[in-house]
Amino acid sequence: MVRLVSADAVSADAAFLIIMQKRVPQVVISILFIGLLLVPLALRKFGDGAKDKTAAIGARESISRHGFQLKEVARESGVEFVHQAPRLDPKLDPIMPQVASMGAGVAICDFDRDGWQDFYVTNSGEKSRNKLYRNTRNGKFEDVALKLGVADLNASDGVSMGAIWGDCDNDGWEDLFVYKWGRPRLLRNNAGKSFTDITQQANLPSWINANSAVWFDFDRDSKLDLFIGGYYAPDVDLWHLKTTRIMPDSLEYAKNGSRKYLLRNKGGGRFEDVTAQMGMDTKHWALAAVAADLRGTGYPDLFVANDYGVAELFANQNGRGFKEIGKQSGVGVAPKSGMNASVGDVLNQGKFAIYATNISEEGVLLQGNNLWMPSGGEGNDVRYQNMARGMGVELGGWSFGAQFGDLNNDGQLDLYLTNGYISADKAKNYWYDYSKVSGGNSSIIGDASNWPAMNGRSLSGYQPKRVWMSDGAGRFSDVAQAVGVEDRHDGRAVAMADFWNRGVLDVVVANQRGPLLLYKNTVAPANKWIEFELQGSKCNGGAIGAQVRLFWKSAQGTPSQQVQEVSGGSGFCAQNGRRLHFGLGKSQVDKAVVRWPSGATQTIIAPKAETIHRLKEPSAT
Numbered sequence: 366m367v368r369l370v371s372a373d374a375v376s377a378d379a380a381f382l383i384i385m386q387k388r389v390p391q392v393v394i395s396i397l398f399i400g401l402l403l404v405p406l407a408l409r410k411f412g413d414g415a416k417d418k419t420a421a422i423g424a425r426e427s428i429s430r431h432g433f434q435l436k437e438v439a440r441e442s443g444v445e446f447v448h449q450a451p452r453l454d455p456k457l458d459p460i461m462p463q464v465a466s467m468g469a470g471v472a473i474c475d476f477d478r479d480g481w482q483d484f485y486v487t488n489s490g491e492k493s494r495n496k497l498y499r500n501t502r503n504g505k506f507e508d509v510a511l512k513l514g515v516a517d518l519n520a521s522d523g524v525s526m527g528a529i530w531g532d533c534d535n536d537g538w539e540d541l542f543v544y545k546w547g548r549p550r551l552l553r554n555n556a557g558k559s560f561t562d563i564t565q566q567a568n569l570p571s572w573i574n575a576n577s578a579v580w581f582d583f584d585r586d587s588k589l590d591l592f593i594g595g596y597y598a599p600d601v602d603l604w605h606l607k608t609t610r611i612m613p614d615s616l617e618y619a620k621n622g623s624r625k626y627l628l629r630n631k632g633g634g635r636f637e638d639v640t641a642q643m644g645m646d647t648k649h650w651a652l653a654a655v656a657a658d659l660r661g662t663g664y665p666d667l668f669v670a671n672d673y674g675v676a677e678l679f680a681n682q683n684g685r686g687f688k689e690i691g692k693q694s695g696v697g698v699a700p701k702s703g704m705n706a707s708v709g710d711v712l713n714q715g716k717f718a719i720y721a722t723n724i725s726e727e728g729v730l731l732q733g734n735n736l737w738m739p740s741g742g743e744g745n746d747v748r749y750q751n752m753a754r755g756m757g758v759e760l761g762g763w764s765f766g767a768q769f770g771d772l773n774n775d776g777q778l779d780l781y782l783t784n785g786y787i788s789a790d791k792a793k794n795y796w797y798d799y800s801k802v803s804g805g806n807s808s809i810i811g812d813a814s815n816w817p818a819m820n821g822r823s824l825s826g827y828q829p830k831r832v833w834m835s836d837g838a839g840r841f842s843d844v845a846q847a848v849g850v851e852d853r854h855d856g857r858a859v860a861m862a863d864f865w866n867r868g869v870l871d872v873v874v875a876n877q878r879g880p881l882l883l884y885k886n887t888v889a890p891a892n893k894w895i896e897f898e899l900q901g902s903k904c905n906g907g908a909i910g911a912q913v914r915l916f917w918k919s920a921q922g923t924p925s926q927q928v929q930e931v932s933g934g935s936g937f938c939a940q941n942g943r944r945l946h947f948g949l950g951k952s953q954v955d956k957a958v959v960r961w962p963s964g965a966t967q968t969i970i971a972p973k974a975e976t977i978h979r980l981k982e983p984s985a986t
């Protein structure tokens with residue numbers, strides 16, 4: 366999950382300035398430029414922790430200073446979930462904590478369509494149970510997984526790694542796909558009252574060691590298709606190893622990862638494997654993926670973050686196949702430990718940036734996270750520049766899941782990141798042994814028996830999380846401690862939704878071998894908001910792939926816009942709520958333009974703020 370190098374070669378601050386010059390006044394550029402000059406200084410001074418700026422303050426002060434406050438309320442909300450890791454083949458015992466280091470996932474969905482967001486959480490211990498937390502509207506959640514038939518997915522044929530919701534049969538009810546190290550499972554939602562396992566008839570692959578999956582309708586035939594990214598090769602049974610040569614054969618250009626799976630929905634609950642035919646037959650250690658219309662073609666593209674290799678960008682060729690443009694677009698140049706894929710219209714340009722996370726450990730390794738900002742070009746010639754350093758979201762420790770969302774409703778997307786790999790003995794560190802092995806040749810690295818026993822040592826454990834607040838002018842600052850995010854668990858999945866229908870984004874975090882955390886958000890009431898819940902009639906029920914483009918004027922009259930897209934999975938082993946949330950600050954909304962996956966658009970002039978707008982796709986389009 367790591368390569369030992371000094372620093373990321375990509376530096377794009379100059380290009381960033383060129384972009385910024387087109388859209389912000391001179392004074393902002395000056396401030397920004399001074400800010401950029403100060404960045405290296407700040408990095409040296411604060412290193413990876415940057416705790417000085419983020420000291421804990423009271424809730425009232427946090428709301429007045431930053432516009433919001435997060436309070437962890439899992440237990441008082443009835444959510445008591447602790448993730449269990451799998452116990453794999455005993456031959457891996459000496460390094461089990463690092464092999465069995467994933468599986469804590471969370472996917473949000475209003476599965477019973479009562480207007481309140483629910484969530485599904487994966488567990489990974491053999492015979493452990495997954496949970497489906499139904500929102501009981503009174504501030505609490507109740508686990509209905511066992512009752513509805515989606516709890517016992519770890520009893521045989523592998524264990525869960527994550528899940529995504531998508532209405533694959535277009536009956537209006539979102540179905541559940543659970544990906545595993547093992548046999549993937551598809552569960553049909555019976556009107557929110559029960560689930561039926563339809564894996565067999567769906568014709569899914571029999572075994573994938575998967576850590577990422579995304580629902581998206583790549584060919585826009587209205588039927589949701591499924592992308593699954595594999596990690597270990599599919600012929601590896603982690604409980605019954607034929608060989609200990611299962612580790613990556615390189616930490617930079619590993620060739621022994623898994624194939625991918627692009628499964629086209631044929632209707633009637635059946636899927637067909639079109640991976641090679643559509644140009645996705647590459648082999649990597651995929652850890653995260655996100656689909657979105659990145660190039661304005663109307664078709665969803667797919668970004669894949671790979672561990673031990675370069676990222677891939679699959680440009681959708683009008684539904685007829687994909688062209689991998691990672692290298693030419695800039696996102697697939699430096700090999701890293703890609704562990705997250707999420708998108709957001711970071712500077713309100715009407716275009717998506719992509720955030721991929723990696724690993725940084727002070728004094729040992731600085732890979733740096735990537736914030737890929739669109740920097741020009743069209744079609745297959747689209748270009749991205751990594752602005753993570755200049756914008757202040759580069760160093761996040763051993764980073765895993767991250768999501769964009771406007772946490773303080775000021776009209777600018779913020780970024781929540783969780784991290785931490787293995788928190789064991791605080792006084793003992795595995796980094797030295799880790800470095801020794803990872804510096805070896807492929808036959809050394811690739812064999813688990815060559816890896817020194819961990820013996821209870823930590824590896825990038827107990828890390829402070831990041832809540833990066835955007836200033837709207839291209840800089841993020843970490844306010845995690847100040848706004849109440851003080852946990853140090855081994856974070857994996859992050860997902861956001863307005864759980865209590867209050868017009869704010871709450872955050873749920875799944876931790877490896879740790880408790881599920883539910884951060885309830887309180888936002889300064891002066892900041893307004895608007896939300897859109899889209900229901901497909903011709904497209905898939907959850908309207909995955911639909912976009913809302915919101916146009917507004919600031920209190921000073923400056924026009925702005927922000928685009929958001931309904932997602933079938935993003936981050937790391939996560940899926941945000943389907944409802945789109947926009948913070949408005951004190952701005953006036955001019956209009957909202959909805960683009961349904963069919964391509965039909967619908968314009969709503971001056972939609973009311975402080976309102977959840979529930980829109981159904983016009984059936985006549």
Ligand SMILES: [Ca+2]
Nearest residue numbers: 475479481483
């Ligand atoms: Ca619900």
Ligand SMILES: [Ca+2]
Nearest residue numbers: 532534538540
């Ligand atoms: Ca359905």
Ligand SMILES: [Ca+2]
Nearest residue numbers: 582584586588
């Ligand atoms: Ca389709």
